Amino acid sequence: MHEMQHVNCTQRIHGGERVSTAEVEPRREILSTKEVGAEYGFNQGTLRYWRCRDEGPASFRMGKKRVVYRRSEIERWIAAQEAASTRGGIAS
Helix, strand or coil, X not given: CCCCEEEEEEEEEECCEEEEEEXXXXXXXXXXXXXXXXXXXXXXXXXXXXXXXXXXXXXXXXXXXXXXXXXXXXXXXHHHHHHHHCCCCCCC
């Protein structure tokens, strides 16, 4: 399986014209609550609420306080939510 990568596109001025550059960054597997919220659109408060109710994507502590998530677990949880709630058939 190939690791997905995040492409960060920026523009710079070169000889008076704008040139687009793409900088490829490997996607991190371990994400903080803030990073999960930013990347996947979850409110940080909702993630905390789900944790205290044993709902949502699995998380764990690194050290005494830092709560983190595995990207693969977030994506697995999202896929399970989709499978459990998808309605309708294939368009013909």
